[in-house]
Amino acid sequence: MKLIYYQKNKNFGDALNPYIFNKLIPNFFDEDPTSIFLGIGSILQFNFPKAQKKAVFSTGFAYGEVPKIDSTYDVFCVRGPITAKKIGVDPKLAITDGAALLRDFDFPIKQKKFKVSFMPHHQSDCYYDWKKICDRVGFNYINPLSPFLEVIDAIQSSQVIIAEAMHAAIVADTLRVPWIPLKMYPSINELKWNDWTSSLDMQYEANYIKAPYNLQTTSEKIATRFNIDNGVLLKGLSKAHFKYNELLKRDRFIGKFQKLAYAPQFLSNEKILDNKVEQLQEKVELFKSKYCSIHTL
Numbered sequence: 190m191k192l193i194y195y196q197k198n199k200n201f202g203d204a205l206n207p208y209i210f211n212k213l214i215p216n217f218f219d220e221d222p223t224s225i226f227l228g229i230g231s232i233l234q235f236n237f238p239k240a241q242k243k244a245v246f247s248t249g250f251a252y253g254e255v256p257k258i259d260s261t262y263d264v265f266c267v268r269g270p271i272t273a274k275k276i277g278v279d280p281k282l283a284i285t286d287g288a289a290l291l292r293d294f295d296f297p298i299k300q301k302k303f304k305v306s307f308m309p310h311h312q313s314d315c316y317y318d319w320k321k322i323c324d325r326v327g328f329n330y331i332n333p334l335s336p337f338l339e340v341i342d343a344i345q346s347s348q349v350i351i352a353e354a355m356h357a358a359i360v361a362d363t364l365r366v367p368w369i370p371l372k373m374y375p376s377i378n379e380l381k382w383n384d385w386t387s388s389l390d391m392q393y394e395a396n397y398i399k400a401p402y403n404l405q406t407t408s409e410k411i412a413t414r415f416n417i418d419n420g421v422l423l424k425g426l427s428k429a430h431f432k433y434n435e436l437l438k439r440d441r442f443i444g445k446f447q448k449l450a451y452a453p454q455f456l457s458n459e460k461i462l463d464n465k466v467e468q469l470q471e472k473v474e475l476f477k478s479k480y481c482s483i484h485t486l
Contacts, residue, residue, distance in 0.1 A: 202356030247287030269384035285388040299345040303329035306347035308357035367454035373400040389457040401442035
């Protein structure tokens with residue numbers, strides 16, 4: 190059975206899959222695409238044409254076409270109640286995100302070195318120098334593409350996490366570090382945030398700050414805004430005007446960003462979390478009893 194997760198980058202949330210599931214179900218997964226294990230992430234909508242059997246474990250739905258759950262699916266649990274409703278399975282299968290299994294991993298206790306840490310969404314990280322901004326406001330910057338154990342260490346070493354990346358919040362919550370949700374652009378998928386938070390009886394209430402960048406390149410923005418095709422002087426003035434506006438936007442953003450340290454913090458109820466982790470562990474054992482009997486674990 191092949192372990193399936195999003196692998197086009199080394200994003201923290203996706204990278205948790207082999208770490209968690211190879212530890213809990215050792216010496217089991219291989220590269221056979223005819224039998225697959227769908228783990229952590231919003232991957233239910235993807236097409237797996239070679240798969241004759243699809244084991245679903247804490248997976249989420251977030252966008253695209255809703256999959257038809259037929260006899261090829263063996264749904265052990267999903268990320269939350271929204272996913273369960275979308276794909277039409279028993280609401281009891283809406284447990285929580287599989288990253289919560291980290292709660293019972295034996296991580297060493299860390300000294301709180303950072304008052305506030307910020308972890309952007311991996312796409313946001315590509316568009317801006319967040320470390321520079323964090324250094325300016327006194328926050329610790331966590332790169333979402335860093336090795337996952339380094340990210341976990343940084344989360345544990347923080348008093349609070351400002352999370353644009355959802356798995357920064359999930360892992361922080363799992364390890365009992367308060368978190369503050371941030372949304373910087375409209376395309377951030379609130380459905381998956383609501384799916385996870387509702388699984389733990391929380392309500393997603395993001396702090397919205399408009400991002401200090403645009404997804405177009407600087408040259409494209411200048412050309413679009415001023416229709417620059419001729420005139421060296423006009424082009425120079427346009428660039429100067431654009432740079433001035435960008436500096437103003439950045440300074441306004443920095444002021445709002447710094448104030449996030451005082452925004453309301455979130456942390457799920459510990460009894461609810463522990464109950465959900467116990468349910469996930471039961472599902473791991475159920476999976477092993479069904480699929481691992483012929484393997485040496």
